Amino acid sequence: MNTLSHRAAILPPMRSLTVSYLLAALGFLGVSGVHRFYLGKPVTGVIWFLTGGLFMLGTIYDLITMESQVREANRYALPAGSPGMLPPGAAPYAPPPGYAPPPADPNAELRNPEIDLELRVLKLARLRGGKLTAASTAAELAIPVAEADAELTKIAKAGHANVDVTDEGAVVYDFPSLRV
Numbered sequence: 001m002n003t004l005s006h007r008a009a010i011l012p013p014m015r016s017l018t019v020s021y022l023l024a025a026l027g028f029l030g031v032s033g034v035h036r037f038y039l040g041k042p043v044t045g046v047i048w049f050l051t052g053g054l055f056m057l058g059t060i061y062d063l064i065t066m067e068s069q070v071r072e073a074n075r076y077a078l079p080a081g082s083p084g085m086l087p088p089g090a091a092p093y094a095p096p097p098g099y100a101p102p103p104a105d106p107n108a109e110l111r112n113p114e115i116d117l118e119l120r121v122l123k124l125a126r127l128r129g130g131k132l133t134a135a136s137t138a139a140e141l142a143i144p145v146a147e148a149d150a151e152l153t154k155i156a157k158a159g160h161a162n163v164d165v166t167d168e169g170a171v172v173y174d175f176p177s178l179r180v
Contacts, residue, residue: 015039015073020066027052027059035062039073111142117151122178125161130179131172 015038023035033048044058053059062069107127110120124140125132134149141148152173156163162174 014077015070017067017070020070021063024059024062024066027056032056032059035066039069040076107140110140117141117143117147118155121148121151121155122160122175125173125175126178130175130177132175133170133172 020035026034032053033045036045138145138148155161164172
């Protein structure tokens with residue numbers, strides 16, 4: 001079941017302002033109070049029906065306040081905890097056919113400062129084919145370049161990475177055991 005039809009199955013129908021006005025206009029033809037039944041007010045609907053719309057004064061009042069009465073009826077029709085209601089005439093949002101929500105950022109944990117920096121650097125090296133520079137590491141992990149360089153140097157001194165210098169002079173840290 002798609003989301004739109006699922007919502008329609010659990011939400012009651014919303015009241016229409018136009019229908020409410022048309023039903024209230026029946027009061028001028030001698031049948032008062034029908035709009036009150038429509039808006040979910042059966043007690044006052046009976047009173048309006050028996051008294052001719054409170055001698056037409058109630059019907060005139062309802063015509064003036066109809067918009068807020070429809071809004072209130074629609075608000076009560078929504079389930080508890082609903083964020084609100086749609087503006088008059090608006091259709092519920094349905095994503096276009098074929099829409100898929102964007103995937104969660106797979107590298108979000110790389111930028112999590114609560115995870116040990118060495119672990120984040122090693123995960124990044126595995127994701128990048130075993131080769132990192134201080135600048136690329138800093139950019140990916142959202143840390144200063146000096147901090148990335150210090151961590152990469154510490155890992156290289158421990159023997160877990162080789163340090164290479166490219167022809168352009170860039171320092172590349174190579175993790176042979178993490179090449180995929």
